[in-house]
Amino acid sequence: MEEGLRERKKRETRRRIADVAMWLFMSRGFDNVTVAEVARAADVSVNTVFNYFGTKEDLFLDRRDDLRDLRTRVVRERAPGESVVAAFRRDFFQALDEGDWRYGFNEGAEVWGRLVGESASLAARARELESEIEEDLAAAIAEETGADDDDLTPKLVAQHILGLTRLLGRHYTLRSTAGEPREEILADLRERARAGFDLLESGIGDYGRRSLGADAAEDGEAAGDEEDDHVEGDQR
Template identity: 40%
Template sequence: MSGGEPGLRERKKRRTYQAVSETAISLFLERGFDKVSVAEVAAAAEISKPTLFRYFPSKEDLVLHRFADHEDEPARVVSGRAEGVRALDALHHHFLEGLERRDPVTGLCDVPQVLAFHRLLYGTPSLVARLHAYQSRSEEALARALDPAAAVPARLAAGQIVAVLRILAEANWRRIAAGESAAEVYEDAVAAAELAFVQLRNGLGQVGVPG
């Protein structure tokens, strides 16, 4: 087998992974995260509880795996940027592109299913707490992309960048959750992103991290 294509076993594993998560999220949206047990999810997905835990180490991971898919996104943007493009410029451009295409990761998405998912996430304390672990791994990956030696300045910079991206996304989501459309929020979201990256450039330029 060539071209890096996943084998049959891996494809089957991915399909099962996705199907179990979708089943769980449907139940959580219908009844609430705390009112659905892992055993009920396993039964609805027609797998055993031990099998479910082989795919998802915790109940929270049934929801948060969607964030795991984006965990190293900032790092990939930095590592994959064109020669001569500064790290912050690449991240800035990527975030603006996400706003334009209404990427759910930016919070600027008013698709009903996405909005319901975000309400589930941000309205469940245990999910919010678990999300911090994903953000920490995102910071670590970004720090390595900024500086393979993961020096302290790079780790500090990564923490600030990931925090800014989170704050921007949450601000967009809260306005949409309050009833505004993505189109209504868009211009303010772009302005907020512009301001945020100006502040990042001004601050991070002092610690020697490529801007």
């Protein structure tokens, strides 16, 4: 029980520091706040802050471990008969309906996105996190499917799924930042998400196939007629 109490207090301290830091970042901007100021506002020492967070960027991305875990859990906890893409489709729409933070659909997500865009170091760390999540997901897919070490399929699947969900999340953030009504954004995003996941499930082989056009179609028909004439001639 004593060990459990210590762990609970550590979690509470970590959460308090992260909450205070986020409040300061949102109020003044990420680059305009120092770790020392976060420590003073949270009533802890600077060393205590760094005991919980390795860098200032980690203070902002305090839920990074949760994000990495949530993506792999979608794969590991999918239902019997459910594909990886179908599992992510289900999880994505659930988050969209609930306004959950895991895909960036919570209120205030546009502020989070703005702060990342304003700071070069924070944007770089966010890209690193995206790469880490992608590697984690690819490893989970490989483990779940029994893929060989040299099989590139798990990495390809992970890239496509996360590429789609990131694109949709950023689209939501951009429109929210522009002040569009939330319900209008969500209604449109649902259609875009359905189209995107349909592409992932069915493949993109036919996407962007160029139409023949009228002249090309006529040429094709003429070629077909000539071929028929040759066939008839051979038969005679």
